[in-house]
Amino acid sequence: MTTAAAPSLWPRLEPLxxxxxxxxxxxxxxxxxxxxxxxxAKVSWLLVYPDTYEIGLPNQGLQIxxxxxxxxxxxxxxxxxxxxLDLDAELRRAGLPLFSVDTHRPAGSFDVLAFNLSAExxxxxxxxxxxxxxxxxxxxxxxxxxxxxxxxxxxTFNPEPLADYVDVFVIGEGEEVVAEVTEVVRAxxxxxxxxxxxxxxxxxxxxxxxxxxxxxxxxxxDGPRLVSxxxxxxxxxxxxxxxxxxxxxxxxxxKRQLVPLTEVVHDRLNVEVFRGCTRGCRFCQAxxxxxxxxxxxxxxxxxxxxDGLRRSGYDEVALTSLSTADFSGIExxxxxxxxxxxxxxxxxxxxxxxxxxxxxVGVAAQVSKARRTGLTFAPEAGSWRLxxxxxxxxxxxxxxxxxxxxxxxxxxxxxLYFLTGLPTETDDDTRGIVELGRNCVEIGRRHTKRASVTxxxxxxxxxxxxxxxxxxxxxxxxxxxxxxxxxxxxRKARGVELKWHDPRASLAEGIASRGDRRIGxxxxxxxREGGTFQEWSECFRLERWTDAMxxxxxxxxxxxxxxxxEDEVLPWEHVSAGLHKDFLWQDWQxxxxxxxxxxxRWIPCYDCGVCTGYGIxxxxxxxxxxAGGSQGTGQDLGRGSEVPVRLQVRRPxxxxxx
Amino acid sequence: MRVRxxxxxxxxxxxxxxxxxARIWERACRRAELPVAYSVGFSPRPRLHFGxxxxxxxxxxxxxxxxxxxxxxxxxxxxxxxxxxxxxxxPDGMVAQRAMVIPPGTPSLQEAVTACTWRIDVADATPxxxxxxxxxxxxxxxxLIDRERKGERSTDDIRPAVLxxxxxxxxxxxxxxxxxxxxxxxxxxxxxxxxxxxxxALVPDDPDVRVLRTHQWIDAGGARRExxxxxxxxxxxxxxxxxxxxx
Numbered sequence: 001m002t003t004a005a006a007p008s009l010w011p012r013l014e015p016l017x018x019x020x021x022x023x024x025x026x027x028x029x030x031x032x033x034x035x036x037x038x039x040x041a042k043v044s045w046l047l048v049y050p051d052t053y054e055i056g057l058p059n060q061g062l063q064i065x066x067x068x069x070x071x072x073x074x075x076x077x078x079x080x081x082x083x084x085l086d087l088d089a090e091l092r093r094a095g096l097p098l099f100s101v102d103t104h105r106p107a108g109s110f111d112v113l114a115f116n117l118s119a120e121x122x123x124x125x126x127x128x129x130x131x132x133x134x135x136x137x138x139x140x141x142x143x144x145x146x147x148x149x150x151x152x153x154x155x156t157f158n159p160e161p162l163a164d165y166v167d168v169f170v171i172g173e174g175e176e177v178v179a180e181v182t183e184v185v186r187a188x189x190x191x192x193x194x195x196x197x198x199x200x201x202x203x204x205x206x207x208x209x210x211x212x213x214x215x216x217x218x219x220x221x222d223g224p225r226l227v228s229x230x231x232x233x234x235x236x237x238x239x240x241x242x243x244x245x246x247x248x249x250x251x252x253x254x255k256r257q258l259v260p261l262t263e264v265v266h267d268r269l270n271v272e273v274f275r276g277c278t279r280g281c282r283f284c285q286a287x288x289x290x291x292x293x294x295x296x297x298x299x300x301x302x303x304x305x306x307d308g309l310r311r312s313g314y315d316e317v318a319l320t321s322l323s324t325a326d327f328s329g330i331e332x333x334x335x336x337x338x339x340x341x342x343x344x345x346x347x348x349x350x351x352x353x354x355x356x357x358x359x360x361v362g363v364a365a366q367v368s369k370a371r372r373t374g375l376t377f378a379p380e381a382g383s384w385r386l387x388x389x390x391x392x393x394x395x396x397x398x399x400x401x402x403x404x405x406x407x408x409x410x411x412x413x414x415x416l417y418f419l420t421g422l423p424t425e426t427d428d429d430t431r432g433i434v435e436l437g438r439n440c441v442e443i444g445r446r447h448t449k450r451a452s453v454t455x456x457x458x459x460x461x462x463x464x465x466x467x468x469x470x471x472x473x474x475x476x477x478x479x480x481x482x483x484x485x486x487x488x489x490x491r492k493a494r495g496v497e498l499k500w501h502d503p504r505a506s507l508a509e510g511i512a513s514r515g516d517r518r519i520g521x522x523x524x525x526x527x528r529e530g531g532t533f534q535e536w537s538e539c540f541r542l543e544r545w546t547d548a549m550x551x552x553x554x555x556x557x558x559x560x561x562x563x564x565x566e567d568e569v570l571p572w573e574h575v576s577a578g579l580h581k582d583f584l585w586q587d588w589q590x591x592x593x594x595x596x597x598x599x600x601r602w603i604p605c606y607d608c609g610v611c612t613g614y615g616i617x618x619x620x621x622x623x624x625x626x627a628g629g630s631q632g633t634g635q636d637l638g639r640g641s642e643v644p645v646r647l648q649v650r651r652p653x654x655x656x657x658x
Numbered sequence: 659m660r661v662r663x664x665x666x667x668x669x670x671x672x673x674x675x676x677x678x679x680a681r682i683w684e685r686a687c688r689r690a691e692l693p694v695a696y697s698v699g700f701s702p703r704p705r706l707h708f709g710x711x712x713x714x715x716x717x718x719x720x721x722x723x724x725x726x727x728x729x730x731x732x733x734x735x736x737x738x739x740x741x742x743x744x745x746x747x748x749p750d751g752m753v754a755q756r757a758m759v760i761p762p763g764t765p766s767l768q769e770a771v772t773a774c775t776w777r778i779d780v781a782d783a784t785p786x787x788x789x790x791x792x793x794x795x796x797x798x799x800x801x802l803i804d805r806e807r808k809g810e811r812s813t814d815d816i817r818p819a820v821l822x823x824x825x826x827x828x829x830x831x832x833x834x835x836x837x838x839x840x841x842x843x844x845x846x847x848x849x850x851x852x853x854x855x856x857x858x859a860l861v862p863d864d865p866d867v868r869v870l871r872t873h874q875w876i877d878a879g880g881a882r883r884e885x886x887x888x889x890x891x892x893x894x895x896x897x898x899x900x901x902x903x904x905x
Binding site for chain 2: 010
């Protein structure tokens with residue numbers, strides 16, 4: 001059906017756009033957008049971010065693939081974002097499908113619908129977008145004329161909850177694998193997409209490294225327990241290894257970052273300075289699954305910043321990574337950017353994901369030269385003991401030093417980010433969060449009367465491929481109790497503003513994060529009950545999730561709150577981020593013993609499995625940790641400490657009991 | 659040095675808001691490397707001054723903004739070449755058509771413009787029905803409507819704001835529907851009247867409309883003229899002289 005050029009839906013969309021909120025989200029026209037030349041011989045990709053345009057447009061992963069695919073002779077890529085509730089209703093009323101924003105073609109006319117899944121709460125939006133595209137939501141119901149439904153992104157490291165809905169998962173970094181997928185799909189297209197060919201193309205895709213095709217695997221359960229996930233065919237891998245590029249310097253993308261015509265989050269130039277993180281924070285899935293560390297050459301960073309600013313007209317650049325202050329020579333790069341004489345007008349630099357132990361007066365002074373943007377630090381836990389458990393090895397002195405640097409350079413408000421519901425957390429640890437906030441305000445008051453600190457607290461959701469993947473998530477009631485403890489403590493803390501995430505959303509995220517294939521039906525029910533945009537508080541209702549769990553006979557306690565055992569098969573074990581299971585288990589045991597682990601970038605290897613498994617080394621320009629940098633270097637971490645909480649492992653409850 | 663620029667907002671880009679348009683212009687000026695002057699203070703902003711807001715979804719052949727350029731670096735700026743240079747940096751549908759240097763003390767666009775001409779295509783309405791309603795409207799001395807502005811409900815007489823109005827025949831809308839074209843001139847001073855509010859007073863059931871601003875008018879002692887007319891011929895090479903004295 002894609003051999004004929006699909007007509008643009010624009011004339012029929014226009015009257016609808018006049019009736020919806022923020023219609024500029026749906027027009028495309030960004031600086032940097034390409035006008036793709038469709039051709040029956042090319043594979044057409046629709047890259048879909050299943051959340052609003054404002055959230056999805058800045059996504060760098062999607063923009064990188066958009067450019068790489070459009071540079072190819074055999075592919076063409078357009079973009080789409082989830083229409084907000086008002087346009088969704090208008091489209092369905094008018095009988096119009098999901099469309100691309102580049103040329104407003106119907107989504108169903110593309111060969112591949114490729115979803116970027118950054119977080120689990122967007123899973124229901126994926127189903128909605130597939131449905132709105134006019135494509136059956138379940139893989140088994142799709143026919144040769146339907147697009148291949150593909151998904152990638154961090155949330156696909158446990159693909160099982162969407163295994164019955166997504167045809168093809170791409171695990172890990174997409175720069176190289178999109179080409180290989182394109183080849184296979186192009187051959188299928190050339191063969192005429194005949195009856196019965198869909199299964200063959202999926203099997204061919206399953207043989208591509210990094211590609212996981214759930215329908216090629218059999219799943220066995222013993223009651224609630226997962227027993228095995230087994231390939232059906234000899235040419236389908238038993239374990240799918242993630243993809244990772246060896247040298248970020250070979251991929252200077254995006255080269256033409258999209259500049260939207262309307263306001264979006266992170267509305268600035270973004271330049272990725274390195275990928276991966278070896279800090280080893282045990283709660284952090286991103287840090288675990290993106291190893292090893294690969295720095296972009298500093299000269300390339302400078303070039304991308306200079307060209308990007310000139311091309312885009314932005315007056316702000318963010319140097320992005322999981323921990324930008326760890327970038328070798330960060331001070332020089334920032335200094336060169338803010339004092340670049342060729343820049344037109346003022347340029348400000350923001351450094352998201354700042355580590356307090358690497359935020360020095362030097363960095364603060366450079367960043368503050370132009371406009372001062374918001375400053376967020378993430379100590380994550382309220383006591384050194386608990387930070388050792390989670391392996392966020394920053395001391396109070398590190399934090400106060402960073403805060404002092406910031407206030408001394410003219411900042412007067414900052415944000416501290418914490419998690420609650422962490423393994424072994426006591427109420428003293430929880431109260432320590434407010435204590436840290438109060439001490440930071442006190443430091444600030446020595447510099448300015450206006451000093452204030454926002455303390456933002458999220459409920460911890462354990463994620464796959466981390467040492468905490470075995471941990472039973474706190475219940476909503478327990479998280480709410482801890483928020484109560486925080487509120488009591490914060491009442492007396494002048495200058496500390498407390499904010500917290502809804503613990504009910506954390507529960508839904510927990511259901512989707514570590515679920516197996518059976519959770520797919522729960523997600524489908526939540527969607528069918530109208531549960532789209534679950535990351536948006538105005539759209540979220542926990543009852544949709546708990547009702548769906550009950551209707552499917554599944555236990556919330558079993559899936560979310562239970563501590564998992566060493567011997568059990570985890571639903572995502574056939575997907576590999578390169579981390580050895582016994583490394584993760586040992587690190588989990590070390591956490592429970594209160595013992596920290598230094599950053600392996602600058603010290604000998606712990607054999608987590610990633611570098612050796614993929615033959616990729618850490619690419620770090622500096623042989624020494626950055627100024628003040630640490631992650632335990634030079635600290636006494638070996639002893640472990642008294643752990644006040646014991647985790648009770650219960651016998652498995654029967655399915656449906658909770 | 660202050661430069662006044664006339665530009666269009668047509669097609670898809672009409673769905674951007676007034677605020678969006680301001681941001682688009684800021685970035686276009688940076689990309690065109692215009693030496694835009696910045697405000698001083700904690701958060702310096704480029705000094706761009708916009709005229710009357712155009713509602714999201716409406717198109718225009720006659721939008722304006724004033725741009726302050728740094729006196730030191732603006733010496734080489736050529737108001738004739740400026741529109742093409744900046745248009746290359748604007749999205750499709752936004753085209754800078756003419757620019758001219760305006761003398762210090764020139765009233766701002768918001769102060770100077772007193773009326774706009776609009777072309778309004780009303781979907782699913784016949785010229786006869788709209789014509790009859792318009793005739794009755796124009797014959798009335800007072801036309802009261804209930805409306806909400808900035809969250810406040812009020813009942814206002816909108817008749818004085820309609821300076822001229824006529825039915826310009828039948829049209830076909832882009833999606834193939836039949837409709838009727840109105841051409842109206844609405845006052846912008848005092849409690850102004852939006853094109854959609856006028857249509858609401860003429861045609862029941864909130865019809866789909868396509869609205870195009872064709873002119874903005876400055877009242878010049880009884881006569882009216884545009885802030886920058888398109889028809890005027892450029893005054894030689896180099897700087898373009900303001901047409902007909904102070905704009």
